[in-house]
Amino acid sequence: MAGNSRRRGAVRKEGTKKGAVVGSGGQRRRGLEGKGPTPPASSRKGHPAQRRAAAKDRRAAAGTRGRRPQDGEVPETVLGRNPVLECLRAGVPATALRVVVGATADERVAESVHLAADAGLSILELERGELDRITGGALHQGVALQIPPYEYAHPDELLEAASESGRPALIVALDGVTDPRNLGAVVRSVSAFGGHGVVIPQRRAAGMTAVAWRTSAGTAARLPVARATNLTRTLREYAQTGLMIAGLDAEGDVSLDEFDLATDPLVIVTGSEGKGLSRLVRESCDVTVSIPMAREVESLNASVAAGVVLAEVARRRRQA
Known part of the structure; x- marks a missing residue:
């Protein structure tokens, strides 16, 4: 019927005819072009092998120098005029400084901008509402400093550093120390008394945050953790x-005055002020050492105790 030709779908569109096409002579189907051999797993997008290879390339491009990435590492943002200024003065490795428009009228912010410019950091000026959004509404006083995750060394690297120095190894291990200020103070003491590095647990312990960096007074840039x-x-x-x-313990096997192994390659292990050394760590120690103190004092802060022992070890090594 003539009217049916106007019905939708009644007339086949050009180029949609099934079967043979022009040029085939009606004798064969259209040839199919092959896609070639299957690519290796590392080249197939979404494949686990491809994701592992991409992650390896990213680590190499970032210059991690063989260090192992740690779980949960995220950039840190330091807020407030005094904390930001202290971080910049201490040489904390930052990537960007964010400043609210007009905040440079404060001399602390102005000095922060000057120090950031000298260090070659990106300085971003933005409206207060935008910084409020970025910081989640936290008190920022018009300034925020972006700090990348700290690149931790592998424990074997500390042995390599000791071997290259030509001096007996001197390493401090922290067991259950959760205050980043204690960690920063230990890093500073180890650097001051010729140590080769600090070892911390991956979990349930303070990490190298901006607070630890600031407490170390910049020595964390030179000493591996x-x-x-x-x-x-x-x-x-x-x-x-x-x-x-050698573990530090108030009820140690020997007193620091009687400890005659200070000139040997040494690892000093200190626990938290409250709990001290954990059972497994204590069992791993060759000896436990106590620090002579007045009876009125039960224990020392972890960083203070480590500093006392490090100073004594350094003194004996100078005299050896």
Whole structure:
């Protein structure tokens, strides 16, 4: 019927005819072009092997120098005029400084901008509402400093540093120290008394945050801090390489005055002020050492205790 030709779908569109096409002579189907051989797994988008290869390339491009990435590492934002200024003065490695328009009228913010410019950091000026959004409504006083995740060394790198120095190894391990200010103070003491690095557990311990950087007074830029997946296993591996593992304990086997192994390759292990050394870490120590104190004082802060022992070890090594 003539009217049916206007019905939708009644007339086949050009180029949609099935079967043979012009040029085939009606004898064969249209040839199919092959896609070639299957690419390797590392080149197939979304494949686990491809994701692992991409992650490896990103680490190499970032210059991690063989250091192992740690779980949960995220950039940190330091807020407030005094904290930001202290971080910049201490040389904390930052990537960007965000400043609210007009905030440079404050001399602390002005100095922060000057220090950031000298360090080659990106300085971003933005409206207060935008910084409020970025910081989640936290009190920022018109300034915020972006700090990348700290690149931890591997525990074996501390042994390499000791070997290259030509001096007996001197390493401090922290067991359960959760205050980043204590960590920063220990890093500063280890650097001051010729140590080769600090080892901290990966979990349930303070990390190298901006607070730790600031407390270290910039020495964290020169002294490696390693993060151990299992501190007990790391201490045992150190012992197998010939290092003496000495734990600090108020009820130690020997007094620091009687400790005659200070000139040997040494790992000093200090626990938290409240709980002290954990059971497994204590069992991994070759000896426990106590610090002579007045009876009125029960214990010392973890960073203070480490500093006292480090100073005594350095004194004896100078005299040896």
